[in-house]
Amino acid sequence: MTGLREVLAPFVDGGAVPGAVALVDRAGQVEVAAVGSADAEGTSPMVRDSIFRIASLTKPVTAAAVMMLVEEGRCALDDPVAPWLPELASPVVVRTPGSPVDDVVPAARQVTVFDLLTFRAGIGFPGDFSLPAVAPLFGELRQGPPRPQEVPAPDAWMRALSRIPLLHQPGEAWLYDTCSDVLGVLVARVSGRPLPAFLEERVFDPLGMADTGFEVPAADLGRFTSQYRQAGGGLELVDPPGGQWSSAPAFPSGGGGLVSTVDDVAAFCRMLLAGGALDGGRGRILTEGSVQRMTTDWLTPDQRAGAEPFLEGQGWGFGGSVDVLPRDPWNVQGRYGWIGGTGTAAHITPLTGTVAVLLTQVELSGPAAPEVMRAFWTYAARPDRAA
Known part of the structure; x- marks a missing residue:
């Protein structure tokens, strides 16, 4: 019977990735495979506790931190964020998504905690990166593939954000990524502690x-x-081990800044499960009600349709997607999780009690999941997979 190693090995042998570490836990039956190398030169074999830049797998962790503060009554889902994020107290919105950045109208209402958690605050990336109001996200906020040493400290970052108009009115449309970075700043300001310290004490140490x-x-x-990234038919080095993550960043990104291992990510997933x-x-770590809110789809059908190409028919909870249609072999209704632009993925499927984590080190070339992820998801969803 084909096992997890056999599913991943062709992608290493074919040069799609130098290596990978994956874990599938189906109701306590755990399979782990580490294949290939930690570098393209093949000098360091991949091992189970290899450390990866997990990018957007940071988003569910940040959402969980927000829910802890909600549970403690330090903020509420329907609270405007202005008391803690005064930079968002009086937002303006471009008249239409394609309008110039100086053609704006006042926001119809204030941005709430719930808006940020559901990615409907009017802040972030649409499917069309050419819109004028998108350019400042790359230029001033350093959004895109995570480069932690290049992003300004939170207060300066929020000042830059305050000068960028919203792309949509709060609550109107789903936009990708930036809301999680704002949530990371929110956690720090509401708790009175830096985001890394809060997460270490409240999430990482207990788990x-x-x-x-x-x-x-x-x-x-x-x-x-x-x-690495794909370039010129091969792999181009983006960041070596002693690079961007070898020292603390000025801006700890709640949207994509964490490094982790397959077992650490799985521990967080098992907690949600x-x-x-x-x-x-x-x-x-959280109440059942908070986890249920995190793993519930909050989008309308029109908002899901407008979320292409980031979402492929899925909905969105807090910090991750929620499968709502069995469109693909791996899409079991209710599956929750997300993918990272550095080549990572982690999901839970409550219906089957499954945790599935895949970590690679090649950046995605676009919003769509690469073939190695799709092959892994198909395998993880198989009821007869090797144990």
């Missing part, structure tokens, strides 16, 4: 996620994979 953070300590750089509970009755 035993010892290799997850916004930088890689010098002692662990030997396990840190190199990062358990409704927020820790293993062994050791308490909770």
Whole structure:
């Protein structure tokens, strides 16, 4: 019977990725495979505890942190964010999505915590990157593939954000990415603690996620994979182990800044699958209600349709997509999770009790998931997969 290693190996042998580490946990039956190398030269074999830049797999973690603060009554889902993010107190909106950045009207209402969690705050990327109001996201906010050492500190970043008009009225449309970075700043300001410190105390330590953070300590750089992009028919080095993540960033990105391992990501996923509970009755990270809100699709049909090409018919919860249609072999209704632009993916499927995590080190060439992810999802969804 074909196993996980056999599913991944052709993508390494064919040069699509130098290596990969994957985990499938189906109701406690766990299979892990580490294939290929941590670098394109093949000098360092991939191992189970190899460390990866997980990019947008950071988003569900940040959403969970927000829900902790909601549970504690320090903010509410329907609260305007202006008390903590005064830079968003009086937003303006471009008259139409294609209007120049100086052709604006006042926002019809204030941006709320719920708007940010559902990516409907009017901030972020549409399918058309050529719109005038999109350019400042790349230029002033340094959005795009994560480059943590190139982004200004949170207060300066928020000042830059305040000068950029919203692309849509709050609540109107789903836009990708930027809301999670805003949520990271919100967590820090509401809690009064830097985002890395909050996540370490409230999420990583309780879950035993010892290799997850916004930088890689010098002692662990030997396990840190190199990062690549496809270029000229081959792989081009983007970031070596001693590069962008070897020191703490000025801006800890709640949208894409974390590094982690397959077992650490799986620990977070298992917590969600358990409704927020820790293993062994050791308490909770979140209430069941908070997890249910995170994993519920909040989009209207029109908003889902407008989210192409980032979403392929899925809905959106807090920090991740929610499968609502069995369009593809791996789409089991209710599957929650997301993919990272650095070549990562993590999902839970409550219906089958499945956790599926895939970590590679080649950046996506666009919003669509690459073939290695699709092959992995198909395998993870098989009821007869090898154990």
